[in-house]
Amino acid sequence: MSRPAHPHAMAPHTPGRTRTAPPQMPSTWWSAPRIRNYLLFDATGIVYYLISFLAIGMVQALARGPESWEAVMTRLRHPAYIAFHVLCLVSVVFVAVRFFSLFPKAQPKAIGPIKPPPGPVIHAMLYVVWLGITAIMTAILAGVIF
Amino acid sequence: MRAFLLKIEPLIWLMFGQGILIGTMLLTGWILVVGLLIPLGMVDASALSYDRAYALATASLFGVIPVGKLVLAALLVLPLWKGAHHVRSLHVDFGGAERDGIVGMLLYGVALVGSIVGILAVVGL
Numbered sequence: 203m204s205r206p207a208h209p210h211a212m213a214p215h216t217p218g219r220t221r222t223a224p225p226q227m228p229s230t231w232w233s234a235p236r237i238r239n240y241l242l243f244d245a246t247g248i249v250y251y252l253i254s255f256l257a258i259g260m261v262q263a264l265a266r267g268p269e270s271w272e273a274v275m276t277r278l279r280h281p282a283y284i285a286f287h288v289l290c291l292v293s294v295v296f297v298a299v300r301f302f303s304l305f306p307k308a309q310p311k312a313i314g315p316i317k318p319p320p321g322p323v324i325h326a327m328l329y330v331v332w333l334g335i336t337a338i339m340t341a342i343l344a345g346v347i348f
Numbered sequence: 349m350r351a352f353l354l355k356i357e358p359l360i361w362l363m364f365g366q367g368i369l370i371g372t373m374l375l376t377g378w379i380l381v382v383g384l385l386i387p388l389g390m391v392d393a394s395a396l397s398y399d400r401a402y403a404l405a406t407a408s409l410f411g412v413i414p415v416g417k418l419v420l421a422a423l424l425v426l427p428l429w430k431g432a433h434h435v436r437s438l439h440v441d442f443g444g445a446e447r448d449g450i451v452g453m454l455l456y457g458v459a460l461v462g463s464i465v466g467i468l469a470v471v472g473l
Contacts, residue, residue, distance in 0.1 A: 244434045
């Protein structure tokens with residue numbers, strides 16, 4: 203962890219006339235709040251990878267028939283799976299909050315004559331869509347509707 | 349390998365972006381119900397009995413649009429690409445820039461294989 207990734211990445215190509223100390227990354231670089239959040243955002247990729255493969259396995263079980271499906275649903279009651287899904291939920295909420303805050307900044311100033319809505323409006327729209335889809339998905343899967 | 353990855357970067361970013369946006373929007377409700385509320389007994393397990401789960405997965409809109417399969421396919425495939433791209437980025441951040449080409453190919457390769465397996469699983473319903 204304390205090994206600098208590229209200590210000379212920002213150094214000039216040719217040494218200057220003034221002697222300078224070699225650039226060094228502090229050993230705690232990864233724990234600085236901004237970088238830590240950035241790394242955590244990246245680390246959610248591991249969770250997304252795993253939840254996808256788990257979901258693929260569930261659909262395969264559904265295709266195999268009732269016994270396979272019931273076996274999978276029983277397995278999900280194991281505390282390890284529940285802990286994993288708590289981690290998944292924290293991860294998707296973290297990704298949503300961070301990504302939605304970045305999204306308005308990444309929009310072009312204009313596409314032809316059309317200008318995108320102000321940042322706060324885009325931000326609010328993303329939350330409305332996300333919470334709306336989550337509410338509908340939750341209601342359908344939980345048997346509240348349909 | 350890095351040259352190849354740079355060439356297909358628009359495609360990777362398309363899948364990665366949709367993985368974050370659509371993947372996150374679909375996964376939240378899925379995780380909540382399938383991973384937590386039903387296993388914890390807060391929602392009756394009959395909500396996702398085999399018959400109901402199969403009916404939901406194969407539901408169609410107006411008998412034409414296979415909405416259940418489309419949602420499932422997006423839910424299975426898109427997060428894989430978000431995962432692959434961010435794990436690659438994490439690997440670079442922790443000093444793996446020299447092996448980025450091979451690691452990137454491996455991660456996207458797994459995402460591609462997973463996408464094909466996932467789509468085949470959905471089509472096979």
